[in-house]
Amino acid sequence: MxxxxxxxxxxxxxxxxxxxxxxxxxxxxxxxxxxxxxxxxxxxxxxxxxxxxxxxxxxxxxxxxxxxxxxxxxxxxxxxxxxxxxxxxxNAVHPSANIASNVNLGRGVLVAAGALVCAHCQIGDGVILNTGSIVDHETMISTCVHVCPGAKLAGRVTVESGAFIGIGATIIQRVRVGHDATVGAGSVVLCDVEPMSTVVGVPARHIKGVTNADDFQHWPAYATRSNS
Ligand SMILES: CC(C)(COP(=O)(O)OP(=O)(O)OC[C@H]1O[C@@H](n2cnc3c(N)ncnc32)[C@H](O)[C@@H]1OP(=O)(O)O)[C@@H](O)C(=O)NCCC(=O)NCCS
The missing domain is CATH 3.40.50.20 (Rossmann fold)
Incomplete structure:
Protein backbone atom coordinates (compact mmCIF):
# COMPACT_ATOMS: atom_id res chain seq x y z
CA MET A 1 0.00 0.00 0.00
CA ASN A 91 2.63 0.58 12.19
CA ALA A 92 6.36 0.40 11.50
CA VAL A 93 7.91 -2.73 12.99
CA HIS A 94 11.54 -3.54 12.29
CA PRO A 95 12.12 -7.20 11.34
CA SER A 96 14.62 -7.57 14.20
CA ALA A 97 12.07 -6.44 16.81
CA ASN A 98 10.54 -9.24 18.84
CA ILE A 99 6.90 -8.84 19.87
CA ALA A 100 5.14 -11.59 21.86
CA SER A 101 2.15 -13.11 20.10
CA ASN A 102 -0.35 -11.87 22.68
CA VAL A 103 0.71 -8.22 22.70
CA ASN A 104 -1.97 -5.67 21.89
CA LEU A 105 -0.42 -3.12 19.53
CA GLY A 106 -2.19 0.15 18.68
CA ARG A 107 -1.98 2.18 15.45
CA GLY A 108 0.84 4.45 14.34
CA VAL A 109 3.30 2.57 16.53
CA LEU A 110 7.06 2.35 15.84
CA VAL A 111 8.85 -0.74 17.12
CA ALA A 112 12.45 -0.03 16.14
CA ALA A 113 15.37 -2.38 15.55
CA GLY A 114 16.08 -4.80 18.38
CA ALA A 115 13.16 -3.74 20.57
CA LEU A 116 11.59 -6.49 22.70
CA VAL A 117 7.97 -6.52 23.82
CA CYS A 118 7.10 -9.42 26.14
CA ALA A 119 3.89 -11.28 26.87
CA HIS A 120 0.56 -9.56 27.49
CA CYS A 121 1.77 -5.98 27.05
CA GLN A 122 -0.54 -3.29 25.75
CA ILE A 123 0.98 -0.63 23.52
CA GLY A 124 -1.20 2.39 22.71
CA ASP A 125 -1.59 4.40 19.52
CA GLY A 126 1.37 6.54 18.49
CA VAL A 127 3.87 4.91 20.85
CA ILE A 128 7.57 4.89 19.95
CA LEU A 129 9.46 1.85 21.20
CA ASN A 130 12.87 3.00 20.08
CA THR A 131 15.99 1.02 19.20
CA GLY A 132 16.81 -1.77 21.63
CA SER A 133 14.19 -0.86 24.20
CA ILE A 134 12.74 -3.63 26.40
CA VAL A 135 9.15 -3.76 27.61
CA ASP A 136 8.60 -6.68 29.96
CA HIS A 137 5.46 -8.69 30.66
CA GLU A 138 2.03 -7.14 31.28
CA THR A 139 3.32 -3.61 30.97
CA MET A 140 0.76 -1.09 29.76
CA ILE A 141 1.87 1.87 27.70
CA SER A 142 -0.75 4.46 26.84
CA THR A 143 -0.93 6.68 23.76
CA CYS A 144 1.90 8.81 22.32
CA VAL A 145 4.56 7.69 24.78
CA HIS A 146 8.22 7.70 23.69
CA VAL A 147 10.40 4.92 25.10
CA CYS A 148 13.89 6.00 24.00
CA PRO A 149 16.71 3.72 22.82
CA GLY A 150 17.88 1.17 25.36
CA ALA A 151 15.28 2.01 27.99
CA LYS A 152 14.04 -0.95 30.05
CA LEU A 153 10.59 -1.28 31.56
CA ALA A 154 10.13 -4.21 33.95
CA GLY A 155 6.94 -6.26 34.34
CA ARG A 156 3.57 -4.64 35.10
CA VAL A 157 4.79 -1.09 34.66
CA THR A 158 2.16 1.47 33.63
CA VAL A 159 3.12 4.45 31.51
CA GLU A 160 0.43 7.05 31.00
CA SER A 161 -0.21 9.05 27.87
CA GLY A 162 2.46 11.43 26.54
CA ALA A 163 5.25 10.36 28.89
CA PHE A 164 8.89 10.41 27.78
CA ILE A 165 11.26 7.68 29.01
CA GLY A 166 14.82 8.86 28.29
CA ILE A 167 17.59 6.91 26.67
CA GLY A 168 18.88 4.03 28.80
CA ALA A 169 16.43 4.60 31.66
CA THR A 170 15.33 1.65 33.80
CA ILE A 171 11.92 1.37 35.48
CA ILE A 172 11.38 -1.38 38.03
CA GLN A 173 8.31 -3.55 38.20
CA ARG A 174 4.82 -2.16 38.93
CA VAL A 175 5.87 1.49 38.83
CA ARG A 176 3.40 3.97 37.32
CA VAL A 177 4.69 6.88 35.25
CA GLY A 178 2.12 9.68 35.04
CA HIS A 179 0.92 11.35 31.89
CA ASP A 180 3.34 13.75 30.19
CA ALA A 181 6.04 12.96 32.76
CA THR A 182 9.74 12.85 31.79
CA VAL A 183 12.23 10.26 32.98
CA GLY A 184 15.79 11.51 32.38
CA ALA A 185 18.41 9.61 30.42
CA GLY A 186 19.97 6.76 32.40
CA SER A 187 17.68 7.18 35.40
CA VAL A 188 16.62 4.25 37.56
CA VAL A 189 13.01 4.71 38.62
CA LEU A 190 11.99 2.92 41.83
CA CYS A 191 8.79 4.82 42.71
CA ASP A 192 5.79 6.20 40.86
CA VAL A 193 6.35 9.37 38.85
CA GLU A 194 3.76 12.13 39.10
CA PRO A 195 2.08 13.40 35.94
CA MET A 196 3.89 16.27 34.15
CA SER A 197 6.91 16.00 36.43
CA THR A 198 10.57 15.27 35.61
CA VAL A 199 12.71 12.76 37.48
CA VAL A 200 16.43 12.08 36.98
CA GLY A 201 19.28 10.10 38.46
CA VAL A 202 19.99 6.83 40.24
CA PRO A 203 17.72 6.39 42.06
CA ALA A 204 15.48 8.84 40.25
CA ARG A 205 14.58 12.04 42.12
CA HIS A 206 12.05 14.70 41.25
CA ILE A 207 13.61 17.87 39.75
CA LYS A 208 10.68 19.77 38.28
CA GLY A 209 6.98 19.80 37.55
CA VAL A 210 3.85 19.39 39.56
CA THR A 211 3.98 17.91 43.04
CA ASN A 212 0.95 17.49 45.29
CA ALA A 213 -1.17 19.80 43.11
CA ASP A 214 -4.95 19.75 43.56
CA ASP A 215 -5.20 18.50 40.00
CA PHE A 216 -3.66 15.26 41.12
CA GLN A 217 -5.68 14.60 44.25
CA HIS A 218 -6.73 11.30 42.73
CA TRP A 219 -3.16 10.29 42.03
CA PRO A 220 -2.65 6.98 43.85
CA ALA A 221 -0.16 6.61 46.67
CA TYR A 222 3.02 4.78 45.87
CA ALA A 223 2.14 1.38 44.47
CA THR A 224 2.51 -1.73 46.55
CA ARG A 225 5.31 -3.61 44.93
CA SER A 226 6.19 -7.24 44.73
CA ASN A 227 8.84 -9.09 42.84
CA SER A 228 7.64 -10.35 39.50
C1 LIG B 1 15.78 15.01 32.10
C2 LIG B 1 16.06 16.08 31.08
C3 LIG B 1 14.86 16.22 30.14
C4 LIG B 1 16.22 17.37 31.89
O1 LIG B 1 16.51 18.42 31.04
P1 LIG B 1 16.37 19.92 31.62
O2 LIG B 1 14.95 20.13 32.03
O3 LIG B 1 16.93 20.83 30.59
O4 LIG B 1 17.22 19.88 32.96
P2 LIG B 1 18.65 20.52 33.25
O5 LIG B 1 19.61 20.18 32.18
O6 LIG B 1 18.42 21.96 33.58
O7 LIG B 1 19.12 19.75 34.56
C5 LIG B 1 18.56 20.00 35.83
C6 LIG B 1 19.37 19.20 36.83
O8 LIG B 1 19.14 17.79 36.62
C7 LIG B 1 20.39 17.13 36.31
N1 LIG B 1 20.08 16.16 35.25
C8 LIG B 1 19.50 16.43 34.06
N2 LIG B 1 19.33 15.30 33.36
C9 LIG B 1 19.86 14.31 34.12
C10 LIG B 1 19.97 12.91 33.94
N3 LIG B 1 19.51 12.33 32.82
N4 LIG B 1 20.52 12.18 34.92
C11 LIG B 1 20.97 12.77 36.06
N5 LIG B 1 20.88 14.10 36.29
C12 LIG B 1 20.33 14.85 35.33
C13 LIG B 1 21.33 18.23 35.84
O9 LIG B 1 22.67 17.86 36.06
C14 LIG B 1 20.89 19.39 36.71
O10 LIG B 1 21.41 19.18 38.00
P3 LIG B 1 21.85 20.43 38.94
O11 LIG B 1 20.59 21.24 39.16
O12 LIG B 1 22.35 19.76 40.17
O13 LIG B 1 22.86 21.18 38.16
C15 LIG B 1 17.33 15.80 30.23
O14 LIG B 1 18.53 16.04 30.95
C16 LIG B 1 17.36 14.36 29.74
O15 LIG B 1 17.86 13.42 30.40
N6 LIG B 1 16.78 14.16 28.53
C17 LIG B 1 16.67 12.88 27.91
C18 LIG B 1 17.38 12.90 26.55
C19 LIG B 1 17.17 11.61 25.82
O16 LIG B 1 16.87 10.57 26.36
N7 LIG B 1 17.30 11.69 24.50
C20 LIG B 1 17.08 10.55 23.65
C21 LIG B 1 16.24 10.96 22.46
S1 LIG B 1 15.88 9.58 21.43
Whole structure:
Protein backbone atom coordinates (compact mmCIF):
# COMPACT_ATOMS: atom_id res chain seq x y z
CA MET A 1 0.00 0.00 0.00
CA UNK A 2 1.30 3.50 -0.87
CA UNK A 3 1.94 5.68 2.17
CA UNK A 4 3.58 8.92 3.31
CA UNK A 5 5.77 9.64 6.31
CA UNK A 6 4.92 12.84 8.17
CA UNK A 7 8.17 14.27 9.49
CA UNK A 8 11.36 14.29 7.41
CA UNK A 9 13.83 14.70 10.28
CA UNK A 10 16.13 12.08 11.77
CA UNK A 11 13.22 10.17 13.25
CA UNK A 12 11.43 10.15 9.89
CA UNK A 13 14.47 8.67 8.22
CA UNK A 14 14.60 5.90 10.85
CA UNK A 15 10.94 5.18 10.12
CA UNK A 16 11.64 5.12 6.36
CA UNK A 17 14.33 2.49 6.90
CA UNK A 18 12.00 0.40 9.09
CA UNK A 19 9.15 0.57 6.56
CA UNK A 20 11.51 -0.41 3.75
CA UNK A 21 12.74 -3.40 5.73
CA UNK A 22 9.18 -4.34 6.72
CA UNK A 23 8.37 -4.42 2.94
CA UNK A 24 4.55 -4.14 3.37
CA UNK A 25 4.29 -0.48 2.38
CA UNK A 26 5.61 1.67 -0.43
CA UNK A 27 6.74 5.07 0.87
CA UNK A 28 5.93 7.61 -1.86
CA UNK A 29 6.88 10.79 0.00
CA UNK A 30 7.53 12.74 3.18
CA UNK A 31 5.43 15.64 4.44
CA UNK A 32 7.15 18.24 6.62
CA UNK A 33 6.25 21.72 7.86
CA UNK A 34 9.81 22.96 7.10
CA UNK A 35 9.29 24.55 3.68
CA UNK A 36 13.04 24.60 2.96
CA UNK A 37 12.85 20.80 2.64
CA UNK A 38 10.01 20.81 0.10
CA UNK A 39 11.11 19.32 -3.20
CA UNK A 40 14.27 17.80 -1.70
CA UNK A 41 14.92 14.08 -1.58
CA UNK A 42 15.71 12.41 1.75
CA UNK A 43 17.25 8.95 1.37
CA UNK A 44 15.71 8.80 -2.11
CA UNK A 45 12.20 9.90 -1.10
CA UNK A 46 10.85 13.34 -2.01
CA UNK A 47 9.48 15.82 0.53
CA UNK A 48 6.15 16.57 -1.14
CA UNK A 49 5.02 19.51 0.98
CA UNK A 50 3.45 20.24 4.36
CA UNK A 51 0.83 18.37 6.37
CA UNK A 52 -1.77 20.56 4.61
CA UNK A 53 -1.54 18.05 1.75
CA UNK A 54 -3.04 15.26 3.87
CA UNK A 55 -6.69 15.78 2.74
CA UNK A 56 -5.58 15.55 -0.92
CA UNK A 57 -3.61 12.31 -0.61
CA UNK A 58 -6.48 9.87 -1.08
CA UNK A 59 -7.35 11.44 -4.44
CA UNK A 60 -3.85 10.46 -5.51
CA UNK A 61 -4.24 6.86 -4.38
CA UNK A 62 -2.33 7.23 -1.11
CA UNK A 63 -4.27 5.48 1.64
CA UNK A 64 -1.88 5.35 4.60
CA UNK A 65 0.47 7.47 6.67
CA UNK A 66 2.93 7.20 9.51
CA UNK A 67 3.53 10.18 11.81
CA UNK A 68 7.27 10.25 12.50
CA UNK A 69 7.52 13.15 14.92
CA UNK A 70 9.52 12.52 18.09
CA UNK A 71 7.74 15.17 20.17
CA UNK A 72 4.79 13.42 21.81
CA UNK A 73 2.26 16.29 21.73
CA UNK A 74 2.86 17.22 18.10
CA UNK A 75 2.74 13.55 17.10
CA UNK A 76 -0.69 13.29 18.73
CA UNK A 77 -1.99 16.40 16.90
CA UNK A 78 -0.78 15.15 13.52
CA UNK A 79 -2.20 11.67 14.15
CA UNK A 80 -5.61 13.25 14.75
CA UNK A 81 -5.36 15.10 11.42
CA UNK A 82 -4.46 11.85 9.65
CA UNK A 83 -7.36 9.95 11.24
CA UNK A 84 -9.86 12.72 10.40
CA UNK A 85 -8.74 12.63 6.77
CA UNK A 86 -9.65 8.94 6.56
CA UNK A 87 -6.10 7.70 5.98
CA UNK A 88 -4.98 4.51 7.69
CA UNK A 89 -2.36 4.95 10.43
CA UNK A 90 0.11 2.14 9.83
CA ASN A 91 2.63 0.58 12.19
CA ALA A 92 6.36 0.40 11.50
CA VAL A 93 7.91 -2.73 12.99
CA HIS A 94 11.54 -3.54 12.29
CA PRO A 95 12.12 -7.20 11.34
CA SER A 96 14.62 -7.57 14.20
CA ALA A 97 12.07 -6.44 16.81
CA ASN A 98 10.54 -9.24 18.84
CA ILE A 99 6.90 -8.84 19.87
CA ALA A 100 5.14 -11.59 21.86
CA SER A 101 2.15 -13.11 20.10
CA ASN A 102 -0.35 -11.87 22.68
CA VAL A 103 0.71 -8.22 22.70
CA ASN A 104 -1.97 -5.67 21.89
CA LEU A 105 -0.42 -3.12 19.53
CA GLY A 106 -2.19 0.15 18.68
CA ARG A 107 -1.98 2.18 15.45
CA GLY A 108 0.84 4.45 14.34
CA VAL A 109 3.30 2.57 16.53
CA LEU A 110 7.06 2.35 15.84
CA VAL A 111 8.85 -0.74 17.12
CA ALA A 112 12.45 -0.03 16.14
CA ALA A 113 15.37 -2.38 15.55
CA GLY A 114 16.08 -4.80 18.38
CA ALA A 115 13.16 -3.74 20.57
CA LEU A 116 11.59 -6.49 22.70
CA VAL A 117 7.97 -6.52 23.82
CA CYS A 118 7.10 -9.42 26.14
CA ALA A 119 3.89 -11.28 26.87
CA HIS A 120 0.56 -9.56 27.49
CA CYS A 121 1.77 -5.98 27.05
CA GLN A 122 -0.54 -3.29 25.75
CA ILE A 123 0.98 -0.63 23.52
CA GLY A 124 -1.20 2.39 22.71
CA ASP A 125 -1.59 4.40 19.52
CA GLY A 126 1.37 6.54 18.49
CA VAL A 127 3.87 4.91 20.85
CA ILE A 128 7.57 4.89 19.95
CA LEU A 129 9.46 1.85 21.20
CA ASN A 130 12.87 3.00 20.08
CA THR A 131 15.99 1.02 19.20
CA GLY A 132 16.81 -1.77 21.63
CA SER A 133 14.19 -0.86 24.20
CA ILE A 134 12.74 -3.63 26.40
CA VAL A 135 9.15 -3.76 27.61
CA ASP A 136 8.60 -6.68 29.96
CA HIS A 137 5.46 -8.69 30.66
CA GLU A 138 2.03 -7.14 31.28
CA THR A 139 3.32 -3.61 30.97
CA MET A 140 0.76 -1.09 29.76
CA ILE A 141 1.87 1.87 27.70
CA SER A 142 -0.75 4.46 26.84
CA THR A 143 -0.93 6.68 23.76
CA CYS A 144 1.90 8.81 22.32
CA VAL A 145 4.56 7.69 24.78
CA HIS A 146 8.22 7.70 23.69
CA VAL A 147 10.40 4.92 25.10
CA CYS A 148 13.89 6.00 24.00
CA PRO A 149 16.71 3.72 22.82
CA GLY A 150 17.88 1.17 25.36
CA ALA A 151 15.28 2.01 27.99
CA LYS A 152 14.04 -0.95 30.05
CA LEU A 153 10.59 -1.28 31.56
CA ALA A 154 10.13 -4.21 33.95
CA GLY A 155 6.94 -6.26 34.34
CA ARG A 156 3.57 -4.64 35.10
CA VAL A 157 4.79 -1.09 34.66
CA THR A 158 2.16 1.47 33.63
CA VAL A 159 3.12 4.45 31.51
CA GLU A 160 0.43 7.05 31.00
CA SER A 161 -0.21 9.05 27.87
CA GLY A 162 2.46 11.43 26.54
CA ALA A 163 5.25 10.36 28.89
CA PHE A 164 8.89 10.41 27.78
CA ILE A 165 11.26 7.68 29.01
CA GLY A 166 14.82 8.86 28.29
CA ILE A 167 17.59 6.91 26.67
CA GLY A 168 18.88 4.03 28.80
CA ALA A 169 16.43 4.60 31.66
CA THR A 170 15.33 1.65 33.80
CA ILE A 171 11.92 1.37 35.48
CA ILE A 172 11.38 -1.38 38.03
CA GLN A 173 8.31 -3.55 38.20
CA ARG A 174 4.82 -2.16 38.93
CA VAL A 175 5.87 1.49 38.83
CA ARG A 176 3.40 3.97 37.32
CA VAL A 177 4.69 6.88 35.25
CA GLY A 178 2.12 9.68 35.04
CA HIS A 179 0.92 11.35 31.89
CA ASP A 180 3.34 13.75 30.19
CA ALA A 181 6.04 12.96 32.76
CA THR A 182 9.74 12.85 31.79
CA VAL A 183 12.23 10.26 32.98
CA GLY A 184 15.79 11.51 32.38
CA ALA A 185 18.41 9.61 30.42
CA GLY A 186 19.97 6.76 32.40
CA SER A 187 17.68 7.18 35.40
CA VAL A 188 16.62 4.25 37.56
CA VAL A 189 13.01 4.71 38.62
CA LEU A 190 11.99 2.92 41.83
CA CYS A 191 8.79 4.82 42.71
CA ASP A 192 5.79 6.20 40.86
CA VAL A 193 6.35 9.37 38.85
CA GLU A 194 3.76 12.13 39.10
CA PRO A 195 2.08 13.40 35.94
CA MET A 196 3.89 16.27 34.15
CA SER A 197 6.91 16.00 36.43
CA THR A 198 10.57 15.27 35.61
CA VAL A 199 12.71 12.76 37.48
CA VAL A 200 16.43 12.08 36.98
CA GLY A 201 19.28 10.10 38.46
CA VAL A 202 19.99 6.83 40.24
CA PRO A 203 17.72 6.39 42.06
CA ALA A 204 15.48 8.84 40.25
CA ARG A 205 14.58 12.04 42.12
CA HIS A 206 12.05 14.70 41.25
CA ILE A 207 13.61 17.87 39.75
CA LYS A 208 10.68 19.77 38.28
CA GLY A 209 6.98 19.80 37.55
CA VAL A 210 3.85 19.39 39.56
CA THR A 211 3.98 17.91 43.04
CA ASN A 212 0.95 17.49 45.29
CA ALA A 213 -1.17 19.80 43.11
CA ASP A 214 -4.95 19.75 43.56
CA ASP A 215 -5.20 18.50 40.00
CA PHE A 216 -3.66 15.26 41.12
CA GLN A 217 -5.68 14.60 44.25
CA HIS A 218 -6.73 11.30 42.73
CA TRP A 219 -3.16 10.29 42.03
CA PRO A 220 -2.65 6.98 43.85
CA ALA A 221 -0.16 6.61 46.67
CA TYR A 222 3.02 4.78 45.87
CA ALA A 223 2.14 1.38 44.47
CA THR A 224 2.51 -1.73 46.55
CA ARG A 225 5.31 -3.61 44.93
CA SER A 226 6.19 -7.24 44.73
CA ASN A 227 8.84 -9.09 42.84
CA SER A 228 7.64 -10.35 39.50
C1 LIG B 1 15.78 15.01 32.10
C2 LIG B 1 16.06 16.08 31.08
C3 LIG B 1 14.86 16.22 30.14
C4 LIG B 1 16.22 17.37 31.89
O1 LIG B 1 16.51 18.42 31.04
P1 LIG B 1 16.37 19.92 31.62
O2 LIG B 1 14.95 20.13 32.03
O3 LIG B 1 16.93 20.83 30.59
O4 LIG B 1 17.22 19.88 32.96
P2 LIG B 1 18.65 20.52 33.25
O5 LIG B 1 19.61 20.18 32.18
O6 LIG B 1 18.42 21.96 33.58
O7 LIG B 1 19.12 19.75 34.56
C5 LIG B 1 18.56 20.00 35.83
C6 LIG B 1 19.37 19.20 36.83
O8 LIG B 1 19.14 17.79 36.62
C7 LIG B 1 20.39 17.13 36.31
N1 LIG B 1 20.08 16.16 35.25
C8 LIG B 1 19.50 16.43 34.06
N2 LIG B 1 19.33 15.30 33.36
C9 LIG B 1 19.86 14.31 34.12
C10 LIG B 1 19.97 12.91 33.94
N3 LIG B 1 19.51 12.33 32.82
N4 LIG B 1 20.52 12.18 34.92
C11 LIG B 1 20.97 12.77 36.06
N5 LIG B 1 20.88 14.10 36.29
C12 LIG B 1 20.33 14.85 35.33
C13 LIG B 1 21.33 18.23 35.84
O9 LIG B 1 22.67 17.86 36.06
C14 LIG B 1 20.89 19.39 36.71
O10 LIG B 1 21.41 19.18 38.00
P3 LIG B 1 21.85 20.43 38.94
O11 LIG B 1 20.59 21.24 39.16
O12 LIG B 1 22.35 19.76 40.17
O13 LIG B 1 22.86 21.18 38.16
C15 LIG B 1 17.33 15.80 30.23
O14 LIG B 1 18.53 16.04 30.95
C16 LIG B 1 17.36 14.36 29.74
O15 LIG B 1 17.86 13.42 30.40
N6 LIG B 1 16.78 14.16 28.53
C17 LIG B 1 16.67 12.88 27.91
C18 LIG B 1 17.38 12.90 26.55
C19 LIG B 1 17.17 11.61 25.82
O16 LIG B 1 16.87 10.57 26.36
N7 LIG B 1 17.30 11.69 24.50
C20 LIG B 1 17.08 10.55 23.65
C21 LIG B 1 16.24 10.96 22.46
S1 LIG B 1 15.88 9.58 21.43
Missing amino acids: DCVIIGAGGHGRVVLDVLRQQTQHNVVGFLDSNSSLHGQRMDGVQVLGSIDLVPMLQRNGIRAAFVAIGENGIRRQFMEIVIKSGLELI
